[in-house]
Amino acid sequence: MIGGGRIPRPGEISLAHFGILFLDELPEFKKSTLEVLRGPLEDRKVTISRVNSTITYPSNFMLIASMNPCPCGYYGCDNHRCKCSEQAILKYMGQISRTTFRSN
Numbered sequence: 001m002i003g004g005g006r007i008p009r010p011g012e013i014s015l016a017h018f019g020i021l022f023l024d025e026l027p028e029f030k031k032s033t034l035e036v037l038r039g040p041l042e043d044r045k046v047t048i049s050r051v052n053s054t055i056t057y058p059s060n061f062m063l064i065a066s067m068n069p070c071p072c073g074y075y076g077c078d079n080h081r082c083k084c085s086e087q088a089i090l091k092y093m094g095q096i097s098r099t100t101f102r103s104n
């Protein structure tokens with residue numbers, strides 16, 4: 001997502017420069033993947049270092065994400081009954097760190 005490769009190439013966050021990066025089903029992303037977005041979100045650039053080169057790409061993007069309220073998607077719905085256990089819902093919600101995308 002941030003870019004990479006032997007010769008560092010821009011990732012989605014740089015391809016979204018001056019645009020929107022939309023992450024659907026946010027909890028499905030690895031926590032480590034989401035954590036690496038913190039720096040570029042604050043700095044509006046990303047630096048990718050490899051053995052032979054270091055490249056800085058711009059990454060001034062707006063992050064928009066979506067997620068369901070629970071794994072089945074029906075928690076809080078009037079027309080369908082959520083079949084998720086409380087533990088499953090907490091685990092699902094726990095995928096998103098409360099501090100990961102804290103605004104300053």
Ligand SMILES: [Zn+2]
Nearest residue numbers: 070072082084
């Ligand atoms: Zn559910």
